[in-house]
Amino acid sequence: MSFEKAFCENLGRAVTPYEVREIYFDEDSERYMKKDLSFKCVDKDCRAELVPVGVYIQRRSKRAIHFRAKSVKDHTCLTYKGEEAGKSGTKTGEDDPFKMTRYPSELILVDNKGKSKNKITTPWTDEEIDEEIKNPSTHGDGSTSEWTKFGTKSFEHIVDCYENGNKEILENMDFTLGDKTKKFYKMFKNIKYFYDEKGLVYYGQVGLVKKYGDNYKIFFKDKVWVEKYMPVSIYISSELIDRYGKRKIFREDMEYIINNKDKKVFCYFVGVYPEPSTYEHNGKKVESLQVNIANLKHLALRFE
Ligand SMILES: [Zn+2]
Structure with a gap:
């Protein structure tokens, strides 16, 4: 059972593995080289323990970084149906292969101080970055579904999507970079x-x-x-x-x-x-x- 977000007790909010990696390897961060953050399930009624996978490894491989359930049995969130975005795998397997489910719809380019360069054109507020926003979207066949959209400042995340993401989704989803919007792969x-x-x-x-x-x-x-x-x-x-x-x-x-x-x-x-x-x-x-x-x-x- 894999997770693409975790609730971090020390920071008091949900985090992505990309943020955790930034905090860990950034020499200007007070948590530089400290593995002292603890991670819990984002479901507030569950909060079972999660462990980071690949997050603290210095040289990145092509495998996407993520969180894994320490023990699937502890996750009370898995007893009801309807899996939310950010969780993948079966309810029993401890060693499920990781499948990405979170695909940012925009990469926000930042300057050296982390400020976004295209603030005027981007629809995301700072709070919305890396938070899914549910948007009803209409498909070609007339059916509608809830499609989640969010922006990210993490280029690593975009590269992980390219290398590990679901082909069909990435061929069909729109992705924005600066003033361009194209299908993800075409970017x-x-x-x-x-x-x-x-x-x-x-x-x-x-x-x-x-x-x-x-x-x-x-x-x-x-x-x-x-x-x-x-x-x-x-x-x-x-x-x-x-x-x-x-x-x-x-x-x-x-x-x-x-x-x-x-x-x-x-x-x-x-x-x-x-x-x-x-x-x-x-x-x-x-x-x-x-x-x-x-x-x-x-x-x-x-x-x-
Ligand atoms: Zn859980």
Whole structure:
């Protein structure tokens, strides 16, 4: 039995595994590297214990992070029918494979201080972010159903949906990013084809990471054809890393990729578009495509 939200006693409110991960790895947070939060079922009449799965693991795999019932038997919420969004699996299985049920309908891009950049266009208030809002929606066959909508600031959550979500749902659900609304899957573009459209989520396999002093450059494995084949890289300055709460694990991840060239790593980014740039290498001019990311919250790595 899996859960995508939990009631956190210490914080006195419901939390997502993404929030818990942010709190744990953020060096500016007072709970940095402290596993002292306890999690309970969100059902206020149940409140049986939940355990986080994958939340405290430093290098993210493709498996979505979530909560699991410590003991299914303790969940009084499971005795009645009608499972609410955010719970999945059978009522008896302790080891059910995790199935995602919470799909945000908007990614809210944030600045370095966590403030949303598109506050005017977004319909979500701060309280509504990551809280489902029930909206009756009409299907093509005339039937209506309650469809839940919510926005999130967590890019990790969006990437988890892409990698683990239900295909049919994601092919059909609308997803908003900045001024664009498209079907969820159509919002993702392999870096090889980034030239097709601006303003999407781009991803690809990492070829290598290079270190320049305290700065890093992530090179994608695939070169991209723009009149000729050009390398695509994301430039990450030391100052940018210092402004990021999860700076320690970010630097460790970069070093890990440098030292483990046989491991497959995938990189996703959003909110920025590759631009042509020229740099000097051994006295030769090299043309490349560079991604000048402004906030590391908009970059996600997945390790195989
Ligand atoms: Zn429960």
